[in-house]
Amino acid sequence: GENVEQHPSTLSVQEGDSAVIKCTYSDSASNYFPWYKQELGKRPQLIIDIRSNVGEKKDQRIAVTLNKTAKHFSLHITETQPEDSAVYFCAASSSGNTPLVFGKGTRLSVIA
């Protein structure tokens, strides 16, 4: 089955700096890669996703890149703000109605 590895587990950045979180996956059949932001005690919120037919996607300060050959994808947050502080999870799934497999999460702290 799919295995998703996520690094780093914790990340502290100064406000205004960029943050990068990286994930790798094992199943070459995976073709959907979402990123979720989770605040304490809340449900995960989708912030951006990418499918295997594109290499990059951007939404304002958030971007995701995908390298299918290397089986890794990354989340980039620019101009970080204190409200970006949360736990971020990457995930992967293959086609059809298959569940998402999550990485272990990255606790991002943005220091004002």
Add this chain to the structure above:
Amino acid sequence: GAVVSQHPSRVICKSGTSVKIECRSLDFQATTMFWYRQFPKQSLMLMATSNEGSKATYEQGVEKDKFLINHASLTLSTLTVTSAHPEDSSFYICSAREAGAGTGELFFGEGSRLTVL
């Protein structure tokens, strides 16, 4: 986006009792729902896949007789934690995709925090 509603949001029970958690897709039909469990400071771990009208598929290490899943309609799946013990205390989250959406966005319920005394 689509809405998934989960109840109760918090439940405290005594050891040995059973607790039922409901997961509803409010504005779409879901032939499949997924149940995840999240322990403090850990990731979401898939427990089981709930299939409408058929038996659920459980992940390795998850006891099907302890975590009973029923998916009797296209909008409702329930998870019953039977004979709960303190080690079952966790955050349980359901999720669903719209039927026929293929590999689309997964919508999450609000989550249910179970505390077993």
